[in-house]
Amino acid sequence: MSQRTVLLCDLDAFFAAVEILDRPELAGKPVIVGHDPRSRGVVATCNYEARRYGVRSAMPMAEAVRRCPHAVIVPPRHQRYAEMSRRVMEIYARFTPLIEPVSVDEAYLDVTGRPGLRVAAAIKRAVLQETGLVVSVGVGPNKFLAKLACDLSKPDGLREIRADQARAVLAPLPVDRLPGIGPKTAARLRDLGIETAGELQRRPLQWFNAVFGSRGPLMYRLARGEDDRPLQPQSRAKSLSDEITFDRDRPAAALLPVLLACSEQVGRRLRQGGCLAHTVTIKVRFPSFVTITRSRTLPYSFDDDATIYRTARELYETHILNTDLPVDDPTGRRLIRLLGVQVSGLVDRSAPRQTTLFDPESRQRQRLHQVIDDVRRRFGERALVRGRRLHGRPRRPSHA
Template sequence: MTENRYILHIDMDAFFASVEQMDNPKYGGRPLIVGGNPEGRGVVAACSYEARKFGIRSALSAARAVKLCPHALFVRPRKERYKEVSIQIMEIFKRYSPFIEPLSLDEAFLDISSNHETMEAAAETAEEIRSRVFHEVGLTCSAGVSYNKFLAKVASDMKKPDGLTVIPIDEARSLLDTLPIGKFFGVGRVTEKKMHSLGIHYGRDILRFDKAQLIRFFGKAGAFFHDIARGVDNRPVESQKGRKSIGTETTFHSDIDDIDEIEKILRDLALKVEQGLQNKSCGATTVTLKVRYHNFTTVTRSCTHSIPINSVDEIMKCTRQLLETTDAGKVKIRLLGISLSNLTNTSLKIPVQLDLPFF
């Protein structure tokens, strides 16, 4: 029953930047940017709350970040260190539930329904987890508690940083009615713009449409929007999710349009992806090419095979075809990426290639 579900969403506060500030006290209290560089290349991977006061956000261009905050401090990402801290945090979560669904290094759902009888008790557990993370790891996190995943995630964002929000079932409808549509899970900029064109600005506006209408407007996602606007989300916390994709990308020091250079870079990326497949003993049926142009416009192109592929030559054959559907070689580009999805376990022996370092 919905009334007996207690779902937590724990989200670390400015995780990458907070780890840097924890490890380097001299960074404390300063506008800190992880990723990019002060010369204006690259993009912001993460930033401290001090930097956010200047309007800096993740995925913002470094050039724009420098303009917004010229005295911001840039540091290179340390992915292995973030993974190390993430493992510490997830180990704390395991003390409270075997049902944990990590969404990334810094956030996860926990289902604590089996050992809690009230929402108040679940909230106390969330507060205890936050306290343990702070005292054992040294970082703050925000938590949301509710009876489903969607509302728990909404709740965790309401009192950031270092906050706790509880949304019980009898308060869900009033909150959803006034929740801006852009805060709904699965609503990106394009979908938000389309919803606005239909007069949908808040959760209550979705209620004017039946499920069939929403599916006609938004495809399968329409059924999901129909349900969550009514507080219905029966998705379980999936603790045994396998990896969904393997990919890598690179941002160039200067924009390029030479097609031979582009192909060479793509082959290097394909080698890395092949190595990832080999490490996981799997193949994939879908190849996706990512291209970011000099003006930061990003496009993706995908193709799907009937049988799994797992070699660099197969990956490159598909990637070349996808590349021809973009403007790469005609206009300058600043980033290339390859990812493979719809992974399938396989016992096929993949030829060993040179061990190239991952970014």
């Protein structure tokens, strides 16, 4: 079984960041999101300028204002935060259907089989470019190490903790950095002469069983950076997409290899998530920033690259190459700034489905995809490349 690649994405000072987005004049000032300090409310969140004065989430508002009297107090707007959260979650869903939301500003993503740091960097760019928000991302072989990597790198963080680094990274940290160890348990451990995770690592399993009872085996593993808790997606994504923004505008006639590359990425994510799709959509943005989409729904469900690419190519040739759309270049070439492929109408692969005489699903093709996906998972995305992608294939600035 291949090692998992898990991301923890955490929006920095989310509520305060949204308020500053909507009111740019607040940038650079300490901002506290909370109700009137004369009430008994607490700080919902604050930006890093306010944190320099010792203000923290869940602190009584009166105490926060005492520490930072010149802070701007902004009442929370939860509907607005939910709206921005949905936008960010939609961006995450372009990278993987395996998403476990933890809160309005935090989510785990499973991107097993892909280079975690590259995917994380692409997510950070996409969130910043499309929403103006900053997200810190931790990468690890499990949920605990991904969360720890994120926490250790904030704000605007990007860090990976590999399995072979886990014990050394954990060793100097206080025991309360481990999940499940709160202030009372930490105080109890200090009474036993244990203050760091490294000191815990030197204790045998029997000691953990005596101190933690039924949680002993779990705490023993966590102290060593081991965590086999699965992601628990609340619901499947409604769509999956892959798109590339070019470093310079490119002629439309030369982009079929890019369309194929996007189709393969989407197909692999479908199979990774155990999904089938019904609809293929292409997205094209021109140098003028005019963006168009064209879709086709098929009479059967699919998850294979060939069906996605064939449908995307037909849409592209019909609506982009062979139309009277205006050109953007004095030489008469039609130029493109962004190209993407999306699939939607997702269903679980195990669900009953209708087939037709033209259904592309076959055992032979299914076995082929399993082999290709496995090779790329083990040896990297470029280990196997279709011949049609070898010429004119750009580097991928937007997605890993």
